[in-house]
Amino acid sequence: TDEFESPDFYQIDDLLTDEHKMIRGSIRDFVKKEITPNIEDWAEKNHFEYAMVKKFGEIGAFGPTIPTQYGGGGMDYISYGLIMQEIERGDSGMRSTASVQGSLVMYPIYKFGNEEQRMKYLPKLASGEWLGCFGLTEPDHGSNPSGMVTNFKDMGDHYLLNGAKMWISNAPKADVAVVWAKNEEGRIHGLIVERGMEGFSTPETHGKWSLRASCTGELVFDNVKVPKENLLPNKSGLGAPMMCLDSARFGIAWGAIGAAMDCYDSARRYSLERIQFDKPIGSFQLIQKKLSEMLTEITKAQLLNWKLGKMFEEGKATTPMISMAKRNAVATALDIAREARQIHGGMGITGEYPMMRHMMNLESVVTYEGTHDIHLLILGQEITGIPAFK
Ligand code: TGC
Ligand code: FAD
Numbered sequence: 001t002d003e004f005e006s007p008d009f010y011q012i013d014d015l016l017t018d019e020h021k022m023i024r025g026s027i028r029d030f031v032k033k034e035i036t037p038n039i040e041d042w043a044e045k046n047h048f049e050y051a052m053v054k055k056f057g058e059i060g061a062f063g064p065t066i067p068t069q070y071g072g073g074g075m076d077y078i079s080y081g082l083i084m085q086e087i088e089r090g091d092s093g094m095r096s097t098a099s100v101q102g103s104l105v106m107y108p109i110y111k112f113g114n115e116e117q118r119m120k121y122l123p124k125l126a127s128g129e130w131l132g133c134f135g136l137t138e139p140d141h142g143s144n145p146s147g148m149v150t151n152f153k154d155m156g157d158h159y160l161l162n163g164a165k166m167w168i169s170n171a172p173k174a175d176v177a178v179v180w181a182k183n184e185e186g187r188i189h190g191l192i193v194e195r196g197m198e199g200f201s202t203p204e205t206h207g208k209w210s211l212r213a214s215c216t217g218e219l220v221f222d223n224v225k226v227p228k229e230n231l232l233p234n235k236s237g238l239g240a241p242m243m244c245l246d247s248a249r250f251g252i253a254w255g256a257i258g259a260a261m262d263c264y265d266s267a268r269r270y271s272l273e274r275i276q277f278d279k280p281i282g283s284f285q286l287i288q289k290k291l292s293e294m295l296t297e298i299t300k301a302q303l304l305n306w307k308l309g310k311m312f313e314e315g316k317a318t319t320p321m322i323s324m325a326k327r328n329a330v331a332t333a334l335d336i337a338r339e340a341r342q343i344h345g346g347m348g349i350t351g352e353y354p355m356m357r358h359m360m361n362l363e364s365v366v367t368y369e370g371t372h373d374i375h376l377l378i379l380g381q382e383i384t385g386i387p388a389f390k
Contacts, residue, residue: 004032004089004265009299015306016078023079027086030059035090039213040351043091046208048215050131050173052094057128061087061098063106065247070110070118071126077312081254081305088255089262092361093214095255100169101125103248105132108178108190112232112240117192121176133174135165135219136241142167143374143389146238150181150221152191159231161191161224167368171217172204178232179219180241190232190240199224210364212357246322249369250312253325256365257301259358260333263340264294266353270344281343290339297332304328320382327375334362 006028013021034055042049056062064080066072073079080102088095106125109117124130141147150163161181171177177193177200193200199222204215232240268291271282281287308325311317337359341348348355366372374389381387 004028004262007261007264007295007298008302009295010303012299012302012306016082020078020082023075024082024086027059027061027083028089030055031086031090035087035094039091039094040354040357042213043093043357044212044351046212048093048097048173048213052097053131053173054128056098056101057126061102062126062128063102063110063122066102066106066110066122066126070106071123072106072110076309077250078306078309080251081309084251084255085258085261087258089258091213092255092259092358092365093211095251095258096169096211096214097131099248099251099255100134101132103251104134104244105176105178107247108134108232108240108244109192111243112190112234113192114233116229117232121192125176130175131170131173132176132178133168133170133219134241134244135168135171135177135179137165137167139164139166143371145180145241146188148180148182148188150179151183152181152189152226153184155225158228159191159226161193161221161226163221165219167205167216168202168219169211169214169216169368171202171219172215174202177202177219179221181221187236188238188240189236191226192230192232193219193221193224193226194230197224197226208364210360210362212360242319245369246317246319249322249326250308250317252365252369253301253308253322253329254305256326256329256333256362257298257305259362260294260298260301260329260336263333263337263355263358264291264298266355267291267294267340267343270347270353274345287343290343294336294339297336301325301329301332318382320379323370323375323378326369327372327379330362330366331372334359334366337362 060073064073064075068074109121136145152159152161175195179191179193201220202217204217274281304325337355341355377388
């Protein structure tokens with residue numbers, strides 16, 4: 001069969017409700033119809049298919065955990081994880097579009113915004129009428145966002161915003177940007193910046209060999225007048241963007257395992273079809289070792305992700321727990337993409353199969369939302385009480 005078969009070696013489906021399985025099934029069907037047939041072409045052409053934004057809105061991929069009164073899905077975190085898993089099984093860049101919109105744009109407006117801001121932005125972001133982006137990283141401040149220099153001054157009837165953000169997913173096409181900047185006292189606040197504000201531009205970043213179906217750019221603020229009502233009033237300090245990252249990193253932990261499953265499934269299938277030395281290559285011990293280890297790592301990560309989702313629901317998930325899941329899932333997915341590529345031999349380097357694209361995508365995923373090593377150090381700090389990054 002050509003159908004993707006989702007590995008479920010430890011019967012983790014028993015831990016899911018009928019609703020979870022229904023949501024996963026509908027997103028899987030969507031990915032099969034809308035993403036899989038086109039993605040190699042989009043990635044090869046470095047093309048961001050803007051029409052997907054509306055389609056993601058229609059299937060509820062934006063802000064699944066945001067309450068329905070604001071246009072969100074009102075779902076639990078396991079549902080959110082499953083949606084990200086299925087979309088990233090299609091492509092990490094597609095998942096980026098969805099997780100930035102939901103966890104990094106809608107979430108801060110919902111969590112730190114006032115009622116007028118929620119009503120103005122959330123329904124349009126949920127439906128895909130508007131696309132959003134999240135500006136934290138700067139050219140000189142990536143792993144260390146607290147050093148940011150983007151700043152705003154109180155001019156009486158408005159704020160004046162100056163500075164630049166770099167590596168921002170969705171930026172070139174975004175209608176709305178949630179931007180983190182320091183006030184005159186050096187305190188970090190979130191501001192909602194809209195396309196069309198004078199002095200605001202979003203140049204595209206070219207030459208990426210990764211996430212080629214997602215658009216990435218800069219946010220440049222040259223004396224941008226931001227209305228005072230665009231400041232997110234209900235939380236300031238680095239903790240505010242970090243809370244958004246908690247939610248987005250959770251989605252990535254699930255998403256990366258979706259990419260891993262896609263690679264594993266392709267490798268399993270190919271190993272049974274490809275004949276060398278008069279036998280399917282799947283009959284050789286070294287191939288079986290690779291497949292066995294892939295399945296083991298996917299299963300471990302699925303259990304970690306599921307439990308983390310439960311802890312999110314119970315308000316018990318901590319940043320180091322999230323770091324463990326994100327770091328583990330992405331490293332696992334990268335290893336599996338490489339091993340699966342080898343199982344496909346020369347064919348593995350072509351766009352006939354998904355591994356090369358997943359592998360290149362995952363090089364971004366292992367870096368963004370906190371690098372592999374930063375997550376290790378967050379765990380190190382949890383264990384020892386000593387932050388090693390400063
Ligand atoms: P640190 O001193 O630890 O904390 C500063 C203040 O923030 C508070 N805080 C949190 N509050 C709530 N929830 C959290 N999760 C929090 N984490 C920190 C903390 O309590 C403290 O508050 P206060 O009141 O004491 O000031 O901060 P630090 O400067 O030492 O930094 C720690 C470090 C290095 C771990 C952190 O900065 C970090 O995680 N760096 C990585 C940066 C990162 O992840 N950037 C991501 C950019 S967005 C992105 O990549 C999107 S890609 C998406 C896509 O396309 O899919
Ligand atoms: P650096 O921080 O310069 O790190 C370089 C290397 O040094 C890394 O290996 C790192 O682990 C290591 N390092 C740094 N500090 C330490 C330390 N203390 N101890 C040990 N090692 C250390 N950002 C956003 O705000 N919004 C987005 O939408 C967004 N989208 C992105 C999309 C893509 C495709 C990419 C590639 C990035 C995106 N980012 C986004 C930025 C991303 O979050 C940063 O790239 C990431 O946080 C790392 O920052 P940096 O690239 O400046 O690397």
